[in-house]
Amino acid sequence: MRDRVDASAGVVLRSWQAEDAPAxxxxxxxxxxxxxxxxAVDSGAFAAPPSPGRQCxxxxxxxDSRGRIRRR
Numbered sequence: 001m002r003d004r005v006d007a008s009a010g011v012v013l014r015s016w017q018a019e020d021a022p023a024x025x026x027x028x029x030x031x032x033x034x035x036x037x038x039x040a041v042d043s044g045a046f047a048a049p050p051s052p053g054r055q056c057x058x059x060x061x062x063x064d065s066r067g068r069i070r071r072r
Contacts, residue, residue, distance in 0.1 A: 003015060015049075016049040017049060018048050018049060020047075020049070021044050021047040021048050022047075024041065024047035025041065025042070025043075025044070025047045028041035028042070028047070
């Protein structure tokens with residue numbers, strides 16, 4: 001896996017890093033963004049990148065018609 005991908009128009013895709021947590025918290029302050037997560041993203045613990053032992057919610061999940069995660 002690559003650490004970084006340069007996309008068009010100066011956009012760079014890279015892995016999630018711990019210093020991204022403040023921006024993640026700010027993004028999830030928006031009600032529309034909050035509705036995209038099955039867990040509250042209101043602390044540094046949830047805004048930080050997942051540890052190797054913590055599986056991301058979208059892995060092996062199905063979304064209902066309202067965008068909510070439904071566990072299999």
